[in-house]
Amino acid sequence: MKHIADSTVRRLSAYLRFLEDFETRGLTTISSDELAKRGGTTSAQVRKDLSFFGSFGKRGLGYSVPELAGRLREILGLGREWKVIIVGAGKIGAALARHHGFQQRGFTITAVYDADPQIVGLDLDGLAVRDAGHLERDIHRDHPDIAVLAVPEQAAQAVTDRLVRAGIKAVLNFAPAQLQVPPEVTVKTVNMAMELEGLSFALTNRE
Amino acid sequence: MKHIADSTVRRLSAYLRFLEDFETRGLTTISSDELAKRGGTTSAQVRKDLSFFGSFGKRGLGYSVPELAGRLREILGLGREWKVIIVGAGKIGAALARHHGFQQRGFTITAVYDADPQIVGLDLDGLAVRDAGHLERDIHRDHPDIAVLAVPEQAAQAVTDRLVRAGIKAVLNFAPAQLQVPPEVTVKTVNMAMELEGLSFALTNRE
DNA sequence: GAGCGCTTGTGAATTGATTCACAAGATATA
DNA sequence: TATATCTTGTGAATCAATTCACAAGCGCTC
Known part of the structure; x- marks a missing residue:
């Protein structure tokens, strides 16, 4: 095509x-x-x-x-259900996990992960936060289609590498980082800081 | 320019x-x-x-x-501080209000609003949620620069109209809606559903 | 201070996206 | 069947963004 x-x-x-x-x-x-x-x-x-x-x-x-x-x-490609995992259950990750708007269009959140033992096990509207150490095992078993990345900037590339090695082909990235991935993997980045700076630029350079 | x-x-x-x-x-x-x-x-x-x-x-x-x-x-335009208000203290709005990453780059969240009396008054890490009915009064008094819109889709345009009438010139929109604004107002939209559908398209039409 | 290696800044060329403009197909009416 | 009215689908033209390619400037060494 x-x-x-x-x-x-x-x-x-x-x-x-x-x-x-x-x-x-x-x-x-x-x-x-x-x-x-x-x-x-x-x-x-x-x-x-x-x-x-x-x-x-x-x-x-x-x-x-x-x-x-x-x-x-x-x-x-909305004729089917897509399995989505969320990696990182901090403020953004938890808010996304609880946001039920995705379900409508066929995106089902099947798991949420975090590396912090304080957070692992917490319940997010019916989804228990899993230990990020089990990511690879779970991906091999459950074959999720899309990973939503909501980890701190410093961890973003390392976690992405693990996801890619485990077979993930699509990443929605909320970390303010430019991720390096092989060409068969698609990344979309949502960068709120960048959007705010775009507004700052527009306000400053009022055309 | x-x-x-x-x-x-x-x-x-x-x-x-x-x-x-x-x-x-x-x-x-x-x-x-x-x-x-x-x-x-x-x-x-x-x-x-x-x-x-x-x-x-x-x-x-x-x-x-x-x-x-x-x-x-x-x-x-990052040489100064920008005052940001968040309108809508649901899951996304509350997560943004608690997210302290914006402060670094000079974006200070000065107020959070919601229309739901159940939510008005709640404390979000030191910011009390204000009544959305006071939006106009507060904007005239405090002159915020940027409004982050995190209200439900159905309310998005009406709230935007109020913000614009009150003098807001920049909006960061998290509602899945195409907002109509006059030309002197800048809108940036972050639409997570659209990003997910972009991934769905990429996975379906693997090029 | 002449020669070399490096990197910028920028017109020109290219590639890509959007808009124009109109032939062709569809419906409705008589 | 002929005519009038719409609106699509699409090459051609235009507009915008990216890439090319190279002269010119800077620092270093001999």
Whole structure:
């Protein structure tokens, strides 16, 4: 398949959210222009994004809401359940573990780990924090798909190396670190400090 | 000033982090190539990024670590303290309020708000959760610079409208919503569901 | 102070993403 | 069946970001 830009995938994800909203409101068709308005983009952009994967609309009419939603779920790989482990049960990790919003879209948190004996064993809304020493054993046994990394900066690369060696192919990184991984592993980093600095820059260099 | 791309600002922020690391390790000069390796980019990219703001290096030698760090802090607007309020003290909001990592870079959390009377008054590591009804009054009095939005999706736009009307010019949005704001307001959105779906896409369409 | 090795700063070239613009298909109406 | 009205899908054009490539500057050595 031709390479798909990250920005395109993010927009597809946004379109799906809007479609689900339209679906609950009982609408059956929608035009690229309406989708664009909701997503803060243009109708040409919407059509181009979709054109990478096929042609799902009807000329003169628009797109069938349920059909397009289904296609997007398929494209994004949301037709199945993904097993997610959280590594690091500090403030961020614990908040994510307790956040039940992920379940909706098929992301199931199957385990939470920490290295601190004070934290291991704690109950987070029904999930017991496991000892990070068992990471490799558990990964070999349970085959989780995605690891959410919520450990301190200094530990981030070492933990990532362990996850990769154990076979993890996707990491959502909350540590403020640039992780090195082999090419078959995908990393997405959420860096709150960087976002705040982006706001600081915008406020300072008011254009 | 010429328009600076978002991706450039994010890289500047990353360079600064590396420089601070080099600084604590006692290094005094660094080349664009070393900076690039650390940041997973190229030396030409590093030099181009910096060239938008001036020429800070010495040919044949590289950059002075403390000088470049200082320049980047200046460019990013980190020479001052920024007052940050957190709106929404649910799981994510509370975790952010307790997270002390922001303070380091000059972002001070001055208040936390929630609309739920059950939550108003709770103590979050020394910060009492205030009644969201007082948002406007407090903003007029305290002039915070940045609002972190951690409210449920359905409330996100309405709360944003209130913040904008009260004079907030920068919002860090954790709600999975596409916020509409006037052009003088900057919004950065952190959308964990979108990141997970990006990973789902990558795992599904293994290239 | 001439020569060498190194690294910056930057136009030019390239690659990538977005926007334009319009032919073609679909529906509706008469 | 003909006409009018929509809206898609997509090459071509434009705009933006990255990479290339090299002249010019700096420090070091002889």
